[in-house]
Amino acid sequence: MLDEPEHYGLGTQKNQEEILSLLRGLQEPIEKLEMIFKLILLSPSQQRITYIEVSPNQFVKAIMDSVIKYHSSPLLASQIETCFSPKLEQTNKIPQKLEIPLFNILENAFDVLAEAQKKQVNFIPKLILETESTPEHWSISIKDNGLGIAPSLENHLFEPFITTKPETQGIGLGLYISQEVMDKIGGEIIFNPLKKGVIFTLKVPYKRR
Template structure:
């Protein structure tokens, strides 16, 4: 009996070691797969703005080389200036991508800017509209800013990441809905309000909504409703990390038409 028990113990130990080895192997494979998806995703993100910069600068260079005479230079001046201005869009996109890559909430030190919440939100909205390839008309964007949030407060600088990401996602969804529905009238509503010791900003769109099958996974890494060539699904994941680090919360709510994201941000003392 003792011999059988010893044999059984040895067999179990060997089986346990085998399981551990297989587990370690799976972890390594998962890490490699994660790294591969991350690398591929960032490559897709960088590709379009880099190509825009490359061919834009090449065009400007060719036009400058062709400007042999003063007359030719004057003719091309306005066109060159327009081209240079158009390069601001890919530069802005690359800047936001770099912020997402470099952002590590666990080790980032929180810095603050002193501005009113309403001005902060409006600045982010204007920035998204400026860099988005198909912005809405002013009449299709409705803002309702609480007068209680006109006063200057200390606002975490990294809050621009979730705000920019969620507003940009809303514009993408509305743009997609316009392509799929001929009579579709896009609407984006942004509202700020003060509740207790927090200030809230809600972003609502009347777009195509989100598939219920992924609603509970929205804030997980690499979860996205967009094609892989357009997005890597890290925006909402990092946005939630940012909000959690400053003690806030992101609330997602599906609507009858579209969706709503609400950011709850604790008020900081000046």
């Protein structure tokens, strides 16, 4: 069972730190090229699907705790709401690489909310995580009340080198690789703009025993 983020999966903590450092981007062109090559080597299409046994709710909480630990932001952490389905408390077989899109989307949400705090006076950040279950799949929805995404970028979010961040903070591969992961595990990643903020949903098929 999962009690702490670093306790599940083989090399999970190392994977999270490596992926996070790569996705945040670097300023020097040579370093960016090196990062791209590393991301290609990490490409989920080149790897087998491995599964860990844990409840979906615990899995989501572990990744969320990892992002909170990295950002070290008590204010943001205090504004997280969770609505976890009781049906997802039981142990299931979870594709380990699901940690990549979930970690990336949560990390992006924290960045967006931190940026909104800087630009808007009296802004109160809010992040809502919700899990749901159907007979065929379970899902995770991540909703924030940040600044949103420019309409001109909405149809290109999952293309490589498309980023909503400044050049020094990212090179636009996070969502591209996240979609690759979801395709690999037979799942789906869905983006919906909101009046205030955005919502990303990850649909994950159940692994039949």
